[in-house]
Amino acid sequence: MFDAHDITLTVNGKPVRASVDARMNLADFLRKDLKLTGTHVGCEHGVCGACTVLVDGASVRSCLMLAVQADGRSIETIEGVAGAGELHPIQAALARHHGLQCGYCTPGVIMTLRELDHDRAGGTLSEDDIRAALSGNLCRCTGYQGMVDAALELFGPAAAP
Amino acid sequence: MKAPAFRYHAPRSIAEAVALMSTLENARVLAGGQSLMPMMNLRVAGPDHLVDLGRIAELNGIAEDEHGLRIGAMTSQRAIEKSLLVATICPLLAEAIAHVGHQQTRNRGTIGGSLCHLDPGAELPVVAAALDIMLTAAGPTGSREIAFRDFPADYLTSSLEPEEILTHIHVPRQPPRSGSAFLEFNRRPADFAILSVATTLTLDEAGRIARVAIAVGGASYRPMRLDAAEAALTGQLPNAEALADAAAIAGTLPCDGDDLYPADYKQDLCAVLVRRTLTIAASRAQENAHV
Numbered sequence A: 001m002f003d004a005h006d007i008t009l010t011v012n013g014k015p016v017r018a019s020v021d022a023r024m025n026l027a028d029f030l031r032k033d034l035k036l037t038g039t040h041v042g043c044e045h046g047v048c049g050a051c052t053v054l055v056d057g058a059s060v061r062s063c064l065m066l067a068v069q070a071d072g073r074s075i076e077t078i079e080g081v082a083g084a085g086e087l088h089p090i091q092a093a094l095a096r097h098h099g100l101q102c103g104y105c106t107p108g109v110i111m112t113l114r115e116l117d118h119d120r121a122g123g124t125l126s127e128d129d130i131r132a133a134l135s136g137n138l139c140r141c142t143g144y145q146g147m148v149d150a151a152l153e154l155f156g157p158a159a160a161p
Numbered sequence B: 001m002k003a004p005a006f007r008y009h010a011p012r013s014i015a016e017a018v019a020l021m022s023t024l025e026n027a028r029v030l031a032g033g034q035s036l037m038p039m040m041n042l043r044v045a046g047p048d049h050l051v052d053l054g055r056i057a058e059l060n061g062i063a064e065d066e067h068g069l070r071i072g073a074m075t076s077q078r079a080i081e082k083s084l085l086v087a088t089i090c091p092l093l094a095e096a097i098a099h100v101g102h103q104q105t106r107n108r109g110t111i112g113g114s115l116c117h118l119d120p121g122a123e124l125p126v127v128a129a130a131l132d133i134m135l136t137a138a139g140p141t142g143s144r145e146i147a148f149r150d151f152p153a154d155y156l157t158s159s160l161e162p163e164e165i166l167t168h169i170h171v172p173r174q175p176p177r178s179g180s181a182f183l184e185f186n187r188r189p190a191d192f193a194i195l196s197v198a199t200t201l202t203l204d205e206a207g208r209i210a211r212v213a214i215a216v217g218g219a220s221y222r223p224m225r226l227d228a229a230e231a232a233l234t235g236q237l238p239n240a241e242a243l244a245d246a247a248a249i250a251g252t253l254p255c256d257g258d259d260l261y262p263a264d265y266k267q268d269l270c271a272v273l274v275r276r277t278l279t280i281a282a283s284r285a286q287e288n289a290h291v
Helices: A026-033 A089-096 A106-120 A127-134 A144-155 B014-023 B036-041 B077-082 B084-089 B091-097 B111-117 B124-131 B227-233 B240-250 B263-290
Strands: A004-011 A014-021 A052-055 A058-061 A074-076 B007-009 B027-030 B049-052 B062-064 B068-072 B134-139 B142-147 B152-154 B165-172 B178-185 B195-203 B209-217
Touching: A014 A026, A026 A052, A052 A106, A058 A106, A089 A106, A089 A144, A106 A127, A106 A144, A127 A144, B014 B027, B014 B049, B014 B134, B014 B165, B027 B036, B062 B084, B068 B084, B077 B091, B077 B111, B084 B091, B091 B124, B091 B178, B091 B195, B111 B124, B111 B165, B124 B165, B124 B178, B124 B195, B124 B209, B178 B263, B195 B263, B209 B227, B209 B240, B209 B263, B227 B240, B240 B263
Parallel strands: A004 A074, B007 B049, B027 B049
Antiparallel strands: A004 A014, A052 A058, A052 A074, B062 B068, B068 B165, B134 B142, B134 B165, B178 B195, B195 B209
């Protein structure tokens, strides 16, 4: 390593200690060192949103954050979303509404929807709110309508309180 | 691609950060990393040292003071977007910041990083130009104040010295009987703006324009203030004719064009966006005058 740093962080609720090179980004650290390959890497320059993870609850591009910057932080990846043996409600809604096709963007989409669900604090979201949040996640299959439908079912005016 | 190798430093104080910037060769300050990290991943930037300001608590936060708001340079764009204080004291900043990138980049991107990066398509420098904001920078010999109009030095280049760090942004309180508006034009929401306009105006007790500021982004390497249009509007009632005259002046702003967006196309955009922001700002000022 050119410039090694020791880091301590929490990933999906579990404590992690590691030594990382300064240049290693968070996405590569999750995928290569922790073998959490559910976080996908698309463009590697912050445009596509495939690598979106939650850092202390906020959605971020993990290709634009260094692993060393995650020291002391709490990370949630797609591997931390589902319960044992069953889909998270967001995953189930995406499946119902055909909200994924090839699935490459899906982990990032789900992390964005996780943050949106938290930030709405039980409130109701409009289709515009949902589309604005999802605008940071590119889908090459252009399957946006299914994602929006799934999010509207969960967070929209018709969702049960 | 991946960023080339560099050494990483995480100072805990402004003084420590300035000391690092004063001694390290080919060092870059890392703010939110939403522009610098892509540039490094694309190998457009290759610093030998990164000085990450993310662990300096005194650079983070929004506070009210006698002039308006004092915002730490490392305050995230998302924190500003969610701030009730910002929405109340400087609605123009609140309106513009929702256009900055995406939620996922606003969570990391900072106000100071955006102002220092000075992308011609960025929104925050345009707001800074319209509001005549003051900046505080820290260097080896202490702090100094810089008016934003003196801040842009060249394309993607601020007038900070290599060892200096932007520490605070001072945003003025919107005066009574004032209104503001921010509009941009781009092909998709959340893209960098092809052209953007920030307008703020204050009415006198007779309803005439006492003060107006119009800033345009995307015309040049730096935000441009429309001095001639501002002078023409001052003292006028904000009626359709006066606003149309100002828009006509705005349409003569020299613009840098390219094959996709030629200069005359940007000038047309400028006239339209100036007229629209003036109309919205005047209407908001009239509402505020009646409260």
